[in-house]
Amino acid sequence: MAETRLAFKAGRAFRRGSTNFVDPDPTKGALLLQNGEDGLLHFIWKNRSSNEVDEDLILFPGDATFAKVEQSAWGRTYVLKFSSSNQRHFFYMQDADASRDEEFVGNINRLLVDPSIVPIWYSAGYNPNTQAAGPSTSAAPAASSSQVPSSGFQATPEELARIRSIVSTLGAGGSSGAAAAQPQQEISLTDVLTPANLRPLFAARPELAQALFPHLPADLPSPPSVETLERVVASPQFRAAVRNLDMALRTGLLGGLVRTLGLPEEAGTGVEPFLRALQEQARREEGDQMDTD
Structure with missing residues (x-):
């Protein structure tokens, strides 16, 4: 592939x-x-x-x-x-x-x-026209291929499902997710999937560690723990993967792939449509659970 x-x-x-x-x-x-x-x-x-x-x-x-x-x-x-x-x-x-x-x-x-x-991405707020580039300016330093997850652009349905699991939970139950799904200006996934946004979610929903671990690298320590998840989302590799997925969504070329997640093709045409579709899917799933209770 x-x-x-x-x-x-x-x-x-x-x-x-x-x-x-x-x-x-x-x-x-x-x-x-x-x-x-x-x-x-x-x-x-x-x-x-x-x-x-x-x-x-x-x-x-x-x-x-x-x-x-x-x-x-x-x-x-x-x-x-x-x-x-x-x-x-x-x-x-x-x-x-x-x-x-x-x-x-x-x-x-x-x-x-x-x-x-591994592509090198500038850190938030870095302006290449006014600052000298150096090792500290990249969001993700170069690493060997064995240490870095797959690029966001060839993301498999499983990899997108991992992002979907986090973002849909934010949309369903967290104020930061709701704000991200209804932005007042153009946003990026790197604004949503930040350690600051995700740590409170992991603390409030410790069961997420068990649910997300099957989708994470196999060499992580076990048993699943919130502390390990926090280290993952704070890692340069995770930040680079989120940045790559964000960039892929902005090309508008992921329509066919997001359909494998049960999302409409429009969800693959940009970051905001992607987040809105996830929020809507989370609402439907929450409604289905209430109906069966």
Whole structure:
């Protein structure tokens, strides 16, 4: 099974004849970097409207770079170029928020050098335009693959169910979950699934330790305990996995996958629809339990 390491919204741009001008194609798209079943890194452009893969490039470590086109009139155009050929593929950012452009580009270039690395995400409040990047700026330091859970982008139904279990409980019984499901502004899963939000929930519902442990790494100490769960949700690996799932939801490409959780396809089109669908599902399940009491 292919493993998606990175994904974000981006459109394609095409060279105008034999000139040095490129024109943006308005089609909604997403760029994905995947470790394929063939063991090679795939650079994929997917149409977000049709969900079809229109471009699938196989890249070898160190052969390609993803760089900003400084001459771009609209400022957010990038080119994938190769050291082994004169190929050029142009793309432009389609997310309205440009604050994470450098973050995505940095992770692309790290993966183009070493497809096995763990993407590095900036910590909350970090502004790459005003602060010098360093080891302390990342939310999740690099770690070996044996220590890191699967990327949020190739999340299995079981992995999504783990997130669903936590968030739906927040939506059903906690004020922080209700607030998260009805945001006044755009939110992220990293704002919801924080240690500060989850610790009170674990303290009030210690039975969650028993319910969640089967979905967590097998090498955790036993028996299941609230203290172990608290260590998990505070770990850099958990934070990175939540950030990856958040980013995957923002691409709008998880509609098919969330249906395996009994959620409507719209729940895979963004963070807010995802949380609202979980809250509604939690309400229905709570109602079913009351009916059978």
